[in-house]
Amino acid sequence: MTSGKIVNGSEPHQDAHPDFSKIALFACDVDGVMTDGGLYFDDAGHHFRRFDIKDGMGVIRLRKAGLHVAIISGASSEAMRARAESLGITEIHLGIADKGACLGELAERYDLPLEQVLYMGDDVIDLPALRIAGVACAPRDAINEVRECANYVTSAPGGRGAVREVCELILEARSPNAVITQEPRANRCSRPTGPRCDCAQTKGSR
Secondary structure: OOOOEOOOOOOEOEOOOOOHHHOOEEEEOOOOOOEOOOOEEOOOOOEEOOEOHHHHHHHHHHHHOOOEEEEEOOOOOHHHHHHHHHOOOOEEEEOOOOHHHHHHHHHHHOOOOHHHEEEEOOOHHHHHHHHHOOEEEEOOOOOHHHHHHOOEEOOOOOOOOHHHHHHHHHHHHOOOOOOOOOOOOOOOOOOOOOOOOEEEOOHHHO
């Protein structure tokens, strides 16, 4: 796997060789991470987001390997929910203002130490989650402050393979026999961390 690089320089950015082998929960932002950060408008004023098929396959591979997967977004849209559900993601957290608190509650629900949690984000709203995660990742086109906070910055930009790159690092680092078996303590967050914490805990709940 090629080392990630930062955009505002040519040196690899991998702090202290982050340990991907212990990751049991993969959580990430949506806009700018699972998408390219763009909002595309048609003549009727409707907007669209672009998702990458290869990123989606990476998420599916993580789930098949037994990892928990979550999205935590400050925005909220049915397109985000539909994409997450199509990938089998059940931890769907939309409209979140405090992503650090939401990530901490997810770790607690699954009885995971933060060292086993990876978070991937691209903008200032992601910093609280990045700072508490055992491994913090950022796409190469994340803002400078986020890249400086991250343990690993991908070679690929957001929405164009960045998520897949991190998924493959996790899968390569883990034992082929490792299986994550923890179940969540409750079906919903104990408290909202933003204007609303819109959590779908089972695929059939919507």
